Amino acid sequence: MDLKNLWVAEYSASQRCFHVATLESALVANTSMVIGKNNNDYLMFWVGETCEEANAACDAMAELHKGGVTPQHVEAIKSTSSRVKGKPAVAAGIEAPGPAKAATESSAGRKGL
Numbered sequence: 001m002d003l004k005n006l007w008v009a010e011y012s013a014s015q016r017c018f019h020v021a022t023l024e025s026a027l028v029a030n031t032s033m034v035i036g037k038n039n040n041d042y043l044m045f046w047v048g049e050t051c052e053e054a055n056a057a058c059d060a061m062a063e064l065h066k067g068g069v070t071p072q073h074v075e076a077i078k079s080t081s082s083r084v085k086g087k088p089a090v091a092a093g094i095e096a097p098g099p100a101k102a103a104t105e106s107s108a109g110r111k112g113l
Contacts (some may be wrong), residue, residue, distance in 0.1 A: 003027065007054040009046035011061065018058040020051060046077065 003024035010019040010026065019042055021029075026044065033040040046057035060077045 005049070007048055007051050008044045009048075009054045009057040009061070010042040010044050011058075012042045014041050018061065020054040020058060023047060 004022050006023040008021055008023050008026045010021070011017075012019065026042075030040060030042075045061065046054060048054055048057070057077055064077070
């Protein structure tokens with residue numbers, strides 16, 4: 001399995017922003033944080049095959065945060081595991097937070113909300 005060919009979407013509550021990266025770079029960054037006994041609040045909520053899909057997942061999550069969920073947005077978030085029969089969606093059970101955490105935009109790389 002080539003971790004450079006898988007993409008992740010992450011969210012930082014403290015920075016109120018999304019981040020898109022290869023799985024390999026996310027694991028390297030997280031390992032570095034663990035070795036240094038540092039805190040990293042970026043949480044992976046989506047894994048997929050392309051950067052574009054990861055950006056779509058971030059956009060869908062931003063819409064969920066704003067309360068503007070549509071079937072199209074929900075599908076973008078669920079797409080990670082919907083390809084695997086019998087497996088629940090990665091983002092299943094996520095609820096829209098209150099207005100204090102409303103998201104405004106996302107794209108490749110870290111973007112503030």
